[in-house]
Amino acid sequence: MTSKLVERLFEHEGLAPLLALRKEGGVPAGAEAADLLSRAALLALGAAADVARRQECGDEVRIYVPAPPPPGPGLLVLGASPPAGGTAFLRELATLRLTGPIGARIVVDFGAVGLEIAQVALSFGATDWAGPIARRGGLPLIDADDQRKLVKRREIAGFVERAGFRPLFVSTDAPPPVRSHVES
């Protein structure tokens, strides 16, 4: 539930009509919307993206292992070369959430941006993660040092839960994807 404090922030930044439009199934577009979003304060933009994400996608975070699934309707993937700055990445992500298709899943590559930024991204409009994780028995194709750097399934689940979301692991190794909830 959005607090009055945040509602006032949306009013102040001009984001309230845009959120109302999305709630009715419309997608903000055009120069006016682009201008509004480009000028909005980053945290207001993030809070608006979070409202839209929770309304449209709930609090489930799908974690695609080891890579995002093949293209499908409403699946947007932030690629492997994020901009140098964390703020630019978050702004781009929140803008994408607010101007993208209703209910779109937005996947962030935690291997590329790092778990910390990927976690913050969940509150700026991202719904899903993809990336490599450590497995029992290790991965034979990488050396021991690289293997140690891989995070474990439980650690990833912890990052998601500590951001206030529900993790759901989705294996993309072999079709059809096998889904399983992680125990926490």
Place this chain on the structure above:
Amino acid sequence: MSNLESIASKIARGERLSFDDGVALFREPDWIAVGGLAHAERTKRHQDHAYFNRNMRLEVTNVCVASCLFCSFAKLKEGDPGAHTMQLEEAWRELELRMDDPPSEIHIVNGLHPDLPFSYYEDLLRGFKRVKADIVLKCFTAVEIHFFAELYRMSYEEVLTKLRGAGLDSLPGGGAEIFHPDVRTRIAHDKATAEQYLEVHDVAHRLGMKTNSTMLYGHIETFEHRVDHLLRLREQQDKSGGFQAFIPLAFHPDGNGMRNLPGPTGVDDLRTIAVSRLLLDNVDHIKAYWVSSTPKVAQIALRFGADDVDGTIVHETIYHAAGSQSPQGLTREMLIRLIREAGFMPVERDTYYRVIEELPRAAVPEGALKVRDRKANKHLEVIS
């Protein structure tokens, strides 16, 4: 009225936040709103300025008699694998090597070495001043000063006065960890207590020195312990007023006695920065130490209450021993870029926050730049 709204009202009225307010801010689900409150406070104090300095980190010895659970850096005695103590010439050489683009500050933190003579530290300081007379020496945590006082049988005032005579200018904030005894006795039982840490700073402030303060978070402590820590610092600052900056330090678990713990997350890092800004109403600067949180999180932290990203560092080893994946140093240009990209004006400062240079802001505001360039922005790959 929700907790957050009532806290926002208190801030707007200029009222000091309480212990319960602090805990509520740590527990508030809408952590971005907490960040928004902190950003407003930060903006009131510093407008869009974001500070950095050209500094150099040095650890002249990692030999340490303390057995802190969170430490991956210390070695118990000389001769242990990985133990090192620099020869004085070796330490001075580190500065000499950087004289073509010299730092304005040297930041030294060491292990608690039981066998070095006090003159080693005095000579160390004097030697740096010989290499560069105007270098600011921010050296030895309050824990080290307490250790010196015990080892060399002096009062805090005597230790600080002698070291100042040799060139010491300021104290770093390290060694604070978590003040509450329930935590401190478990993670750092054999070094200065909270009261001793604060007393060293009290004496330093009375002698006219400016110092920093820290908090190591994200291990076994609770939100209540964090708030207790922040309020003890606030109380000390009311009394002695010499803390310039507060630096929350994220715990890193690799290679230490708490390696089974997960460590704090990005959200926790940003929230801790924000709550620190809101509770420490009498400390001017909140620093996002990029080594502990990564440069990207430090950059975002500028929107969550931080106004300083620390400095170039050059060669950090303490956090890297604990598994930090951040680089060991950033160039001045990288720091300027990091600040500009976040939409702030980079301000190079000295140790005392005196402005060395105000650098131009980005030509185009952060948001406009990103939307304008969006079509050409290759990092965003829309698969379908």
